[in-house]
Amino acid sequence: MAELTQKATVLSVTDLTPHVRQVVVLPHMQKILFWPGQWVSLKLPVGLNPPLNRAYSMAAPGTTSGELILVLDRVTGGLGSGFLFQLKPGDDVLLSGPYGNFILSEPVKEQELLLVARYTGLIPIRCILKQLYAQRQTGAVLLIAVAPAEDELLFHRELLTLAVTNPGFRYLPLVAADGEQQAVDLVLSMLRPLIDNGPKVLPMLCGTKAFVRPLRAYFVNAGYDRKEVKTETYD
Ligand SMILES: Cc1cc2nc3c(=O)[nH]c(=O)nc-3n(C[C@H](O)[C@H](O)[C@H](O)COP(=O)(O)OP(=O)(O)OC[C@H]3O[C@@H](n4cnc5c(N)ncnc54)[C@H](O)[C@@H]3O)c2cc1C
Structure with missing residues (x-):
C-alpha cells in the first residue's frame, strides 16, 4: 500500500x-x-x-x-x-x-556494531544510537564519523558525552577536508587493524556512493557477505 x-x-x-x-x-x-x-x-x-x-x-x-x-x-x-x-x-x-531498510534488525550482543558515516550520513546512525542508549545498550559499538571540517563534526559534543558515559561506546571523529577519497583512505587506515585481525563485526555504512562503495568492497574482500554490510547512500 x-x-x-x-x-x-x-x-x-x-x-x-x-x-x-x-x-x-x-x-x-x-x-x-x-x-x-x-x-x-x-x-x-x-x-x-x-x-x-x-x-x-x-x-x-x-x-x-x-x-x-x-x-x-x-x-x-x-x-x-x-x-x-x-x-x-x-x-x-x-x-x-x-x-528504508537501514535499520538494526537484531539486538547488538556478541558482535561489535561498527558504524561508519561521512558528514550527514551520520543522521540515521545518530537516530539508531539514541534509540540504543535509551534502551541501555551494553554491547560494544564503534562509531567512525568523518566531517569535511572540524566545525562540521555533527553532534560532536553529544557523541563525546555518550562515549564518556557508556563504556561500550567508542567514538572516533575524523576530518577529511579533501573529499571522499581522503575520507575513505582515513577510514580504511583505522579499519584495517581492527578488521583484518579481529572477530567479525556488524558494519553499517552511510554517506555518498563514493564513500560507501569502496568501504563495502573492503568488507566483501575481507570475507563478509554483501548482505552482512548494511549501507545507505545519499546521492
Ligand atoms: C535514503 C536517503 C536519505 C537521505 N537522508 C538525508 C539526510 O538526512 N540529510 C541530508 O542532508 N541529505 C539526505 N539525503 C540526501 C538528500 O535526499 C538530497 O539528495 C540532498 O539534500 C541533495 O538534494 P538537492 O536537491 O539539494 O541536490 P541535487 O539538485 O539533487 O544535486 C546537486 C548536486 O549535488 C550532488 N549531490 C546530490 N546529493 C548529494 C549529497 N547528499 N551530498 C553531496 N552531493 C550530493 C548531485 O550529484 C548533484 O551534482 C538522503 C538521501 C537518501 C537517498
Missing part, C-alpha cells in the same frame, strides 16, 4: 554547524511511526517538473507528539536542499513515509 502523502508544518529551524541545519516538522494528518534509520520523502515545489522528491532521514527516534527531526546540509547547487534552507517556522511541506 502506498504511504499517505500529508502536509507537515515546520516547528523550528536551528543551525547545527555553519552548513548543516535541523528542521523539525509536525505531520498534520497521521503520526509517522518509524524505525531508527528510516527516512521520509519530501515533495518539494521546485524544479522543472515538481514535485521534486528528496529523502531525509529522521535524526532522532519518534516521540509521542509525533514531530520529526530532520537534519540536512546545503548541497552546492542543490535544488531541494536550497529550497529547504529557506523554510521558516509555520511553513508547510508535503511528505510521505517512512521508508
Whole structure:
C-alpha cells in the first residue's frame, strides 16, 4: 500500500554547524511511526517538473507528539536542499513515509556494531544510537564519523558525552577536508587493524556512493557477505 502523502508544518529551524541545519516538522494528518534509520520523502515545489522528491532521514527516534527531526546540509547547487534552507517556522511541506531498510534488525550482543558515516550520513546512525542508549545498550559499538571540517563534526559534543558515559561506546571523529577519497583512505587506515585481525563485526555504512562503495568492497574482500554490510547512500 502506498504511504499517505500529508502536509507537515515546520516547528523550528536551528543551525547545527555553519552548513548543516535541523528542521523539525509536525505531520498534520497521521503520526509517522518509524524505525531508527528510516527516512521520509519530501515533495518539494521546485524544479522543472515538481514535485521534486528528496529523502531525509529522521535524526532522532519518534516521540509521542509525533514531530520529526530532520537534519540536512546545503548541497552546492542543490535544488531541494536550497529550497529547504529557506523554510521558516509555520511553513508547510508535503511528505510521505517512512521508508528504508537501514535499520538494526537484531539486538547488538556478541558482535561489535561498527558504524561508519561521512558528514550527514551520520543522521540515521545518530537516530539508531539514541534509540540504543535509551534502551541501555551494553554491547560494544564503534562509531567512525568523518566531517569535511572540524566545525562540521555533527553532534560532536553529544557523541563525546555518550562515549564518556557508556563504556561500550567508542567514538572516533575524523576530518577529511579533501573529499571522499581522503575520507575513505582515513577510514580504511583505522579499519584495517581492527578488521583484518579481529572477530567479525556488524558494519553499517552511510554517506555518498563514493564513500560507501569502496568501504563495502573492503568488507566483501575481507570475507563478509554483501548482505552482512548494511549501507545507505545519499546521492
Ligand atoms: C535514503 C536517503 C536519505 C537521505 N537522508 C538525508 C539526510 O538526512 N540529510 C541530508 O542532508 N541529505 C539526505 N539525503 C540526501 C538528500 O535526499 C538530497 O539528495 C540532498 O539534500 C541533495 O538534494 P538537492 O536537491 O539539494 O541536490 P541535487 O539538485 O539533487 O544535486 C546537486 C548536486 O549535488 C550532488 N549531490 C546530490 N546529493 C548529494 C549529497 N547528499 N551530498 C553531496 N552531493 C550530493 C548531485 O550529484 C548533484 O551534482 C538522503 C538521501 C537518501 C537517498
